[in-house]
Amino acid sequence: MCGIVGLFLKDAALEPQLGDMLTDMLITMTDRGPDSAGIAIYSEEIEGCAKLTVQSNAPDEDFAELEKDLRKRVEGKVSLAVTDTHAVISLQAGQVSVAREVLADIRPNVRIMSHGTTLEIYKEVGLPKDVASRFDIRQMSGTHGIGHTRMATESAVTTMGAHPFNTGVDQCLVHNGSLSNHNSLRRKLRRLGVHIETENDTEVGAAYLTWKMQTGSTLGEALTSSLDDLDGFFTFVVGTKDGFGVVRDPIACKPAVMAETDQYVAFGSEYRALVNLPGIETAKVWEPEPATVYFWSHNAAPTAQEKAA
Amino acid sequence: MQTFDLEAQGLRELNSSLHAQASDTNQTHWEIVNPKGSHAIAVGLDAPIEVNVRGSTGYYCAGMNKQATVHVHGSVGPGTAENMMSGMVVVEGDASQYAGATGHGGTLVIKGNASSRCGISMKGIDIIVHGNIGHMSAFMAQSGNLVVCGDAGEALGDSLYEARLFVRGSVKSLGADCIEKEMRPEHIAILEELLERGGCDAKASEFKRYGSARKLYNFNIDNAY
Numbered sequence: 001m002c003g004i005v006g007l008f009l010k011d012a013a014l015e016p017q018l019g020d021m022l023t024d025m026l027i028t029m030t031d032r033g034p035d036s037a038g039i040a041i042y043s044e045e046i047e048g049c050a051k052l053t054v055q056s057n058a059p060d061e062d063f064a065e066l067e068k069d070l071r072k073r074v075e076g077k078v079s080l081a082v083t084d085t086h087a088v089i090s091l092q093a094g095q096v097s098v099a100r101e102v103l104a105d106i107r108p109n110v111r112i113m114s115h116g117t118t119l120e121i122y123k124e125v126g127l128p129k130d131v132a133s134r135f136d137i138r139q140m141s142g143t144h145g146i147g148h149t150r151m152a153t154e155s156a157v158t159t160m161g162a163h164p165f166n167t168g169v170d171q172c173l174v175h176n177g178s179l180s181n182h183n184s185l186r187r188k189l190r191r192l193g194v195h196i197e198t199e200n201d202t203e204v205g206a207a208y209l210t211w212k213m214q215t216g217s218t219l220g221e222a223l224t225s226s227l228d229d230l231d232g233f234f235t236f237v238v239g240t241k242d243g244f245g246v247v248r249d250p251i252a253c254k255p256a257v258m259a260e261t262d263q264y265v266a267f268g269s270e271y272r273a274l275v276n277l278p279g280i281e282t283a284k285v286w287e288p289e290p291a292t293v294y295f296w297s298h299n300a301a302p303t304a305q306e307k308a309a
Numbered sequence: 310m311q312t313f314d315l316e317a318q319g320l321r322e323l324n325s326s327l328h329a330q331a332s333d334t335n336q337t338h339w340e341i342v343n344p345k346g347s348h349a350i351a352v353g354l355d356a357p358i359e360v361n362v363r364g365s366t367g368y369y370c371a372g373m374n375k376q377a378t379v380h381v382h383g384s385v386g387p388g389t390a391e392n393m394m395s396g397m398v399v400v401e402g403d404a405s406q407y408a409g410a411t412g413h414g415g416t417l418v419i420k421g422n423a424s425s426r427c428g429i430s431m432k433g434i435d436i437i438v439h440g441n442i443g444h445m446s447a448f449m450a451q452s453g454n455l456v457v458c459g460d461a462g463e464a465l466g467d468s469l470y471e472a473r474l475f476v477r478g479s480v481k482s483l484g485a486d487c488i489e490k491e492m493r494p495e496h497i498a499i500l501e502e503l504l505e506r507g508g509c510d511a512k513a514s515e516f517k518r519y520g521s522a523r524k525l526y527n528f529n530i531d532n533a534y
Contacts, residue, residue: 252425252444255387255405271365271386272346285365285384287405287424290444 002163002176003029003149004256006237006267007277008244008296012143014263014278019140023132025266025273026147030128032269033149036162037131038123040172040239043142045118049077050096052089053113053120054103055159059085062107073102084134085159086113086122093117111160116170118143118241123162143298146239146267148174154182154201161198165206168213170241175202176254176269177233185229205230209238223247223293237267243297252290259283265296311336315350316343323350330356332376346386351379354396371398374415390417393434406443409436412453418507425462428455431472437507447474448484456503458511466519470526471533474519475500477511486525492518 005025009015019041026037056062059082066087067080076092078099091099096115103110114121122135128149132138148163155161164172179185182201189207190196196207208229212222219240226236227250235254238245246267248256259266259274261283268274271285288294313323323341330336339360344350348367351360354377362370365383375394384402393412400408403421410426412434419427419436425443428436433453441459448464450472460478467484473496474487483489500513521528 250444253406257405270346270367271384272367275345285403287403290425 001032001151003032003269003273004174004176004235004237004267005029005147005269005273006145006174006239006244006246008144008265009263010265011263015143016141018142018145020138021277022145022147023138024276025268026128026132026137026149028273028275029147029149029269033151034127035152035157036123036125036150036159037128037148038121038150038162038164038174039132039135039137039145039147040114040119040121040164040174041137041140041142041145042118042170042239042241043120043140046090048093049090050093050115050117051120052091052096052099052103052115053086053122054089055086055111055113055123056107056109057085057159058109059087062110063087066107066110069106070099070102074099083122083136085124086135088120112166114164114166114172116166116241119166119170119172119239121164121166121172123148123164124159125157125162144239144244146172146174146237146244153178155199158198160203161200163202164239165203167206167210167238170239171210171213171219172239173202173206173209174237175205176235177249179205179230179232179234181231201232205234205236219245220293220295227291235269240297242299243295245293245295246288247293248288248290250291256288257285258288258294259285310338310340312340312342314342315347316345320347320349324352327351327354327356327358327360327377330354330358332356334358344383348386351377354379365402374398384421390415390434393417403440409434412436414453416506420508422459428453428472431455435503435506437503437509439507439509441478444481445484447472450474454499454503456500456507456509456516458509466521468525469521471521473499475503475516476519477516480517480519483519486522487519488522490518490520492516 070078079090081088163174179201182204186204209222235248257271261279341362344364346367350370352372355375357376359378362381367386369388371379372391374396376396378397380399387405389408390398391410393415395415397416399418404419404423406424407426409417410429413432417436419438422440423442427442427446429448431450431453435454437456444462447466449468451470454473457476461480463481464484466487469487497513
């Protein structure tokens with residue numbers, strides 16, 4: 001099964017409530033995915049700064065001296081904000097790759113959940129309500145966000161098997177379904193030098209999109225080619241810095257409902273997830289078509305990446 | 310009239326109250342408020358009652374219906390009116406995938422669009438859709454009528470047995486063993502009655518009929534439709 005929720009705000013007045021609305025939507029999808037849950041939230045950008053969201057199974061140990069240790073080898077300002085098992089490292093935009101190398105060296109057990117300028121990803125094993133409360137998702141504000149509740153089928157219930165997956169700078173992916181050619185695709189991508197950490201099928205889907213975009217495809221093109229190259233069932237919701245996109249496989253047996261008003265565009269695996277959104281009674285509600293790429297963006301003048309979608 | 314607040318009173322109480330109605334019940338009119346996309350609303354009914362659902366529903370609304378009329382004033386999730394035996398289900402909005410699947414009898418009217426797999430394996434139900442239907446509709450349909458006032462998606466009537474498919478608009482593609490068939494006067498008469506039953510503003514003469522080419526299964530003349 002699995003449940004997906006997504007909320008893209010058009011009305012900035014709702015931004016302080018984004019975390020609260022997404023948390024309610026996520027909890028409603030608990031019976032579609034009680035194994036693990038995660039949320040990707042796009043919040044305020046600080047000029048010239050980048051963010052790395054990291055995770056540790058031993059946060060007390062790993063995060064205690066981390067800020068100090070990073071400052072020794074990473075140039076410019078470095079700050080660390082710890083929330084439960086996750087921490088957001090803020091640093092100068094040009095220092096991200098250095099920081100990743102240093103992290104791998106000094107804290108090999110710390111895993112990178114996401115990197116970007118606005119994106120933060122929080123995910124853990126457990127019921128959606130517990131995961132949301134551990135990270136205090138309700139208090140978060142932002143422009144848009146995506147959440148996922150997982151019922152594991154293809155691989156183990158672990159933090160790294162939870163969604164969303166980070167696919168590139170400020171990009172993430174959540175998935176409902178199961179990919180059947182993930183083993184052969186994983187081998188192919190690994191031969192091409194793409195790093196894939198787990199045996200999870202969705203991570204392969206995420207790595208595939210990342211690889212396509214690194215080799216010249218726009219996000220829209222990458223999603224369109226996924227319809228040919230990925231075998232199996234999928235409803236994907238992808239997040240980017242400026243917006244979010246939706247694509248379903250041609251069979252489209254994994255459910256999807258969308259709602260749009262002047263204030264927001266919302267996605268839910270089921271209509272239940274959307275029922276408490278403001279103005280839902282008069283919203284345009286529809287089911288996205290199979291094998292069709294949908295995209296919404298905050299950018300009045302879309303970049304080349306979004307044009308294709 | 311009985312009014313039932315689903316959010317306050319719960320699904321189990323709703324369905325057991327509806328199941329408790331005998332064929333000669335005096336409580337023939339039921340209003341369900343606050344459905345909020347819940348699953349399995351008004352399933353397994355077996356009494357001549359009328360149930361109005363004020364809002365949109367989730368999975369399996371009005372499944373296994375017998376005798377009852379269920380009227381949803383909103384849209385419905387997957388599997389609505391699945392395996393219906395008799396009675397009537399009316400959806401004012403859209404229907405998600407496999408609406409009316411495996412239905413043996415009764416009438417399902419969808420005033421908006423129906424999604425993929427509408428009427429899959431239908432076995433005698435009449436399904437009347439005012440809008441469009443999605444791909445793989447009437448897959449392995451065995452008997453009954455599917456009326457589509459709009460367009461049909463890919464692979465209509467794939468592996469069809471004996472069901473009548475009437476489509477007014479375009480058909481994106483026909484499935485294996487599904488072909489266009491001649492619209493004879495008896496088919497016009499059947500369709501006119503269906504259009505009237507479904508409250509459709511459409512003329513029977515505007516429709517095309519599709520059915521089985523009878524190459525994929527061992528056709529027996531006694532099954533002819």
